Amino acid sequence: MELVKTIHVGCALLSILGFTFRGILMMRDSAMLQMRLFKIAPHIIDTLLLGSAIWLAVQYGISPGENPWLIAKIIALLVYIGFGTVALKRGKTKQIRVITWFAALLVFAYIVAVAVTKSILVFV
Numbered sequence: 001m002e003l004v005k006t007i008h009v010g011c012a013l014l015s016i017l018g019f020t021f022r023g024i025l026m027m028r029d030s031a032m033l034q035m036r037l038f039k040i041a042p043h044i045i046d047t048l049l050l051g052s053a054i055w056l057a058v059q060y061g062i063s064p065g066e067n068p069w070l071i072a073k074i075i076a077l078l079v080y081i082g083f084g085t086v087a088l089k090r091g092k093t094k095q096i097r098v099i100t101w102f103a104a105l106l107v108f109a110y111i112v113a114v115a116v117t118k119s120i121l122v123f124v
Contacts, residue, residue, distance in 0.1 A: 004055050011049035016108050018042050022088055023101040033088075072120040073111055080107040 018041060025033040032038065056062075057070070064070045083104035091097035113122035 001056075001059055004052050004059070008049060008052035008056060011045050011052060012112070014045045015042070015049055016105075018045065019084060019088075019104065019108070023105075026088055026097055026101065027094070067118075069114050069118045069120050073114050076107050076111045076114065080104050080111065083107060
């Protein structure tokens, strides 16, 4: 079980580092953003992240219906994905992409804080 938790935390770290780096490339209008590595690796890392999260929830018997903090994490994850998609792909202007990139980083921080505290009111 500890191995799965380590994989989960490691993938979360790789995911946010990759997102941060891709955001910097986006702001610099770098052609590197089109590299195959930056198109494939995030999907592999995020799949492992989600898979390990599900594995941990099942192993620990954690149900979203009984744990408001887990529902908050799931909702925040969907918001993070939405902001991330606008930031790196769908934003019509660079200003929109940069703003949503920062918003995604804030949402990611919220997700981590909820995971650590098991509380939905982490910034209050």
